[in-house]
Amino acid sequence: MFRRRYRMQKHVFLRIVGDLSSSDNYFTQRVDTANKEGISPLVNCTTTMRMLAYGMTADAVDEYIKIGGTTALKCLRRFCKGIIRLYEQVYLRAPTQDDLQKILHVNEMRGFPGMIGSIDCMHREWENCPKTWEGQFTRGNKGTTTVILEAVASHDLWI
Numbered sequence: 001m002f003r004r005r006y007r008m009q010k011h012v013f014l015r016i017v018g019d020l021s022s023s024d025n026y027f028t029q030r031v032d033t034a035n036k037e038g039i040s041p042l043v044n045c046t047t048t049m050r051m052l053a054y055g056m057t058a059d060a061v062d063e064y065i066k067i068g069g070t071t072a073l074k075c076l077r078r079f080c081k082g083i084i085r086l087y088e089q090v091y092l093r094a095p096t097q098d099d100l101q102k103i104l105h106v107n108e109m110r111g112f113p114g115m116i117g118s119i120d121c122m123h124r125e126w127e128n129c130p131k132t133w134e135g136q137f138t139r140g141n142k143g144t145t146t147v148i149l150e151a152v153a154s155h156d157l158w159i
Contacts, residue, residue: 007053017045020082026075027082039067047072048079055124121150 002010020027020041027041047065050056051072058069058076067075084092095103100116107115129137129145137145 005053006049008049013045013049016083017041019086020045020079023086024078024082026078039071043067044075045079048076051076121148123148 002013006013017027027044029040030038032038043065047061047067050061050065051058058072061067061072062069065072095116103116104114107113123146126137126145126147134145137147
């Protein structure tokens with residue numbers, strides 16, 4: 001159920017929460033001046049993952065998790081910057097020549113010679129697209145403006 005809801009395995013999510021907690025003070029639970037406990041790292045990351053996984057707005061998360069819209073957006077920004085800082089060198093970089101050779105070899109053994117990775121893409125509706133850009137982002141005859149999100153993955157990213 002966790003994987004379906006957050007679109008990742010639970011241990012990966014907990015690793016991200018732990019890494020963010022140890023590297024960014026924003027993702028630690030603190031006590032405020034009124035001696036009240038603040039938002040926990042799990043709630044911060046859950047908020048962000050719900051917004052990313054479902055394309056939810058900050059206001060919609062507010063109703064579900066009881067975090068204000070401004071706080072949810074700040075959390076999203078800090079989360080994204082933290083993910084880039086923490087994982088850029090390993091996961092968010094261009095492959096080296098050795099990486100490419102290894103990927104090509106593995107995919108050839110799996111019956112896909114010459115394949116580097118698989119590409120998936122989706123159209124997300126862009127409700128607030130500026131009028132001057134509508135022509136560039138309109139898809140087909142439907143008249144809706146969309147942005148295309150693409151992801152490239154290899155077989156070993158799930159480890």
